[in-house]
Amino acid sequence: MVDTYVVKPVSIPNIIELPGRIEAVRVAEVRARVNGIVQRRLYREGTDVSKGQPLFRIDPSELQATRAQVKASLERAQATAANARAVVNRYKPLVAEQAISRQEYDAAVAASREASASVAQIKAELAAADLQLGYTNVRAPIRGRARRAEVTEGALVSAAEATLLTRIEQLNPVYVNLSQSSSEVMAVRRAVDEGLIEFDERQKTRVELSFEDGSIYPIEGFLDFFDFSVDENTGTVSLRAEFPNPGSNLLPGEFVRAKIYLGEIKNGIEIPQRAVQLSETGASVLIIDSEGKAAVRSVDLGPLDGDKWIIKSGLSVGDKVIISNLQKIRPGAAVKILTKEQRGRENKQPSSKSQR
Structure with missing residues (x-):
């Protein structure tokens, strides 16, 4: 049965x-943007980091010295510009009284403007120096998992070569x-x-x-x-x-x-997973043919859908696929189908384990 x-x-x-x-989803390569010696690694490799978190410290001494020089140049230029403005202010009433020539006054105005332009230029140089100094603290551009460091303390890194320091992955x-x-x-x-x-x-x-x-x-x-x-x-x-x-x-x-x-x-076809027998040559099922005997039918399997195999080919609508006692049945043997009442009685029988 x-x-x-x-x-x-x-x-x-x-x-x-x-x-x-x-x-x-996102991968950021953290690279050096200034030249210098790596002083410290500030994160633990393989851990999550937040955006803006410091990762490396590059020796800032050389850039600090450069910034100090630019700052001194700015103070000198500001003093020159202040003196040039004072000259213009003194000359202005003298022009109206014709105590000095118009040419002298125009030259003083031009010198003042040149001094102001010099101040603006050096301020821009100071901002660039501050930016470069800020790059000595290498920070995470994105939030994510920081991988191992590609450099160690004491390594020389280069902005021109964009030395790779580490990678961060979201x-x-x-x-x-x-x-x-x-x-x-x-x-x-x-x-x-x-x-x-x-x-x-x-x-x-x-x-x-x-x-x-x-x-x-x-x-x-x-x-x-x-x-x-x-x-x-x-x-x-x-x-x-x-x-x-x-x-x-x-x-x-x-x-x-x-x-x-x-x-x-x-209009697809799927059958219970337990009905399919797998071997090295492929998949097959046992069906009941028109004479009431068991017959082997090769099937082309699709993917599993829960506890059922999707069948691409090999079965037709109306085929009766055997799903129980597969190990006991031989192809060509006559088989009988369980009735609903017999199936219900089998399901109600206690297992051998519970009987013990």
Whole structure:
């Protein structure tokens, strides 16, 4: 006696399985913007840092000396400008009395303007010196996870070479980069156009992740980017999903598998997972043929939908798939189907464990 599942057309999710790689949403390369010797590393490697947090301290002595020189030049220029303005103020009434020539007065005004311009120029140089001095405290440009330091205390860094100090990655959320062959993309589009797949473009396309060991990531993501061009080298189309990552369990560069739920197939076929037998040659099921005997039927499996396999081909509507006592049945043997009453009695029987 066996239990069976009668194949019938059902609405099933259109699941596309693709391999992918985790990528940080934002990556900032922290580089030196001044020349100098690294005095201290101010953060712990591999920890989260906030935007603006000091990461490295570069020896500021040389830049402090340069700033002091510019400051002295500014004070000298301000004194010269003040004296030039005083000369103009003295000359102004004398011009009206014709005590001095107009040419002398114009020369004094020109000298005053030149002195004021010199003050403005040196103020700009002082602001630049302050900016350079501020770069000796290397700060985080973004919030995220700071990786290991690329330099140690005592290392000479260069602004011209933009010496790399460390990298910061934002890990919540993260991206998953995927690629799908252009032929598969065209097949999905054709099925949508023909009405075989129902797809609402206004809704977010949800995505599930599984790790290399087969474990499932518990938080769903969604498809946030679909490239409309085909890579001429690989013949694939790029897709990208975004996933929340509050526990930082998804790491950049990690290999994952993604299930993309892209609409629903109207008249699909799926059967209980326990009905499918897997071997090195493929997947198969036992069905009851027209003579009431067990027969092996090879099937082309799609992805798992919960506790059921999606069947791409190999079964037709109305087929009776055997889902119990699979190890005891041999192909060609006559089988009987459990009635509802017999099935109910079997479900009510206590297990051998409870009887003990």
